[in-house]
Amino acid sequence: MHLDFGIIAGALPFLWKGFQYTVQLTAISAIGGLFFGTLLALARLSSNKWLSMAAAGYVNLMRSIPLVLVIFWFFFLMPVILQSLTGAERPVQIGAERTAIITFIMFEAAYFCEIMRAGIQSIPRGQVNSAYALGLTYGQAMRLVILPQAFRNMIPVLLTQTIILFQDTSLVYVISATDFVGAASKIAQRDGRLVEMYLFVAVVYFVICYTLSYLVKRLQKKIAVIR
Amino acid sequence: MTTYLLNWGVFFEELPGGGEEYWQLILYGVGWTLAVSACAWVIALIVGSIIGTIRTTTNPWLVRFGNGWVELFRNVPLLVQMFLWYFVIPEFIPPLKGWIVRAEPVHAQFLSAVLCLGLFTSARIAEQVRAGIQSLPRGQRAAGMALGLTQPQVYRYVLLPMGFRIIIPPLTSETMNLIKNSSVALTIGLAELTFRARELGEYTFNFFEAFTAATLIYIVIAMTANRVMARIEKNVAVPGYIAGGGGK
Numbered sequence: 001m002h003l004d005f006g007i008i009a010g011a012l013p014f015l016w017k018g019f020q021y022t023v024q025l026t027a028i029s030a031i032g033g034l035f036f037g038t039l040l041a042l043a044r045l046s047s048n049k050w051l052s053m054a055a056a057g058y059v060n061l062m063r064s065i066p067l068v069l070v071i072f073w074f075f076f077l078m079p080v081i082l083q084s085l086t087g088a089e090r091p092v093q094i095g096a097e098r099t100a101i102i103t104f105i106m107f108e109a110a111y112f113c114e115i116m117r118a119g120i121q122s123i124p125r126g127q128v129n130s131a132y133a134l135g136l137t138y139g140q141a142m143r144l145v146i147l148p149q150a151f152r153n154m155i156p157v158l159l160t161q162t163i164i165l166f167q168d169t170s171l172v173y174v175i176s177a178t179d180f181v182g183a184a185s186k187i188a189q190r191d192g193r194l195v196e197m198y199l200f201v202a203v204v205y206f207v208i209c210y211t212l213s214y215l216v217k218r219l220q221k222k223i224a225v226i227r
Numbered sequence: 228m229t230t231y232l233l234n235w236g237v238f239f240e241e242l243p244g245g246g247e248e249y250w251q252l253i254l255y256g257v258g259w260t261l262a263v264s265a266c267a268w269v270i271a272l273i274v275g276s277i278i279g280t281i282r283t284t285t286n287p288w289l290v291r292f293g294n295g296w297v298e299l300f301r302n303v304p305l306l307v308q309m310f311l312w313y314f315v316i317p318e319f320i321p322p323l324k325g326w327i328v329r330a331e332p333v334h335a336q337f338l339s340a341v342l343c344l345g346l347f348t349s350a351r352i353a354e355q356v357r358a359g360i361q362s363l364p365r366g367q368r369a370a371g372m373a374l375g376l377t378q379p380q381v382y383r384y385v386l387l388p389m390g391f392r393i394i395i396p397p398l399t400s401e402t403m404n405l406i407k408n409s410s411v412a413l414t415i416g417l418a419e420l421t422f423r424a425r426e427l428g429e430y431t432f433n434f435f436e437a438f439t440a441a442t443l444i445y446i447v448i449a450m451t452a453n454r455v456m457a458r459i460e461k462n463v464a465v466p467g468y469i470a471g472g473g474g475k
Binding site: 072205 | 410
């Protein structure tokens with residue numbers, strides 16, 4: 001068969017736009033997911049039974065159904081939820097791209113929660129006790145003593161999860177958002193050039209993810225030595 | 228203000244074409260999800276075990292090949308791999324392309340999905356098999372060698388039986404990941420569970436009921452897989468070595 005990689009050059013500006021959205025989605029979801037995931041982890045470890053049960057239920061639910069189904073769920077539910085929040089006449093449409101951001105924050109929160117929970121639990125009990133003995137409140141103990149150490153210990157795992165997230169964002173394709181894969185597939189179908197386009201996409205993802213996971217591995221070694 | 232009306236009876240309504248009811252549509256979807264997952268799981272376990280094992284051998288070329296395999300399948304998104312298997316690879320294999328053109332679309336979709344998910348998961352299982360073997364005390368290999376076993380025999384009788392027992396818990400979560408990942412096959416048109424749930428929603432606008440059904444079915448499948456693996460773990464536990472007993 002005849003391969004013509006020239007068609008990619010012409011499509012680069014559009015692909016770049018899609019790629020920027022992919023990076024943006026990854027970054028926002030990672031930061032948002034980490035924020036809510038940490039809150040969820042604190043809730044799961046809370047001594048309040050109801051709070052910890054609710055958090056555990058949310059996390060287990062998110063982790064037991066496919067991401068594709070989660071994306072469909074949010075794509076269907078967001079307009080209805082926004083409608084009831086704003087009291088609008090009709091369901092509020094915010095578009096696939098913005099729905100995807102909210103979906104991924106909520107979905108990743110469940111995964112980051114488990115990482116942060118492990119991180120918090122890896123801190124010796126004595127640290128909490130000494131923080132309280134110094135007169136710190138719960139919030140201060142968490143913010144100043146426990147969480148900084150938990151973050152530090154978990155940095156390699158958090159980064160690895162972010163690389164997985166970077167790959168998973170490609171699934172926004174199912175609600176026709178124009179991320180990197182979405183852009184490539186639109187061009188591929190317009191020009192009838194699926195082979196070149198998908199090979200190009202695969203190579204780009206491979207190079208980026210391989211490099212990043214290599215860097216994470218090196219960082220891990222470095223941190224291991226310091227500790 | 229328009230409100231959403233729940234209609235749980237929708238599953239027992241007839242399809243526009245007549246004859247079948249919606250619950251049957253969902254059931255067919257479950258069938259494809261289970262079929263794809265089961266076939267892919269067999270491939271993943273066989274290939275993953277081989278790749279994982281050769282990564283622990285003393286042959287540097289085998290180790291390199293195994294490492295390359297794992298990196299290749301881990302660093303490309305599953306969706307892109309699905310597209311590669313379905314759209315790209317047949318273009319380079321003319322006989323396969325010829326078969327796809329003539330075959331029922333669902334056969335090509337099924338084959339692509341099984342190969343894609345099987346090899347994608349094989350890389351993850353290979354990583355666990357490697358970790359399982361390497362977690363064994365060094366003395367086990369040495370003892371096997373000292374008894375006069377060849378390298379294949381050491382693996383067959385000493386390292387693999389213990390290694391596989393150790394990795395049953397991570398293998399369980401990988402099995403559940405595989406079942407969840409099978410939903411990505413809807414992007415190449417395979418009518419599995421998530422596909423059917425969305426289809427039901429699009430036909431009837433009862434998205435909430437359809438997605439709820441799919442969610443519950445996925446949870447049931449995951450819990451069943453979890454129980455089965457826990458049972459296996461309990462049955463094969465070596466007394467006094469690994470804390471036996473299912474459940475985590």
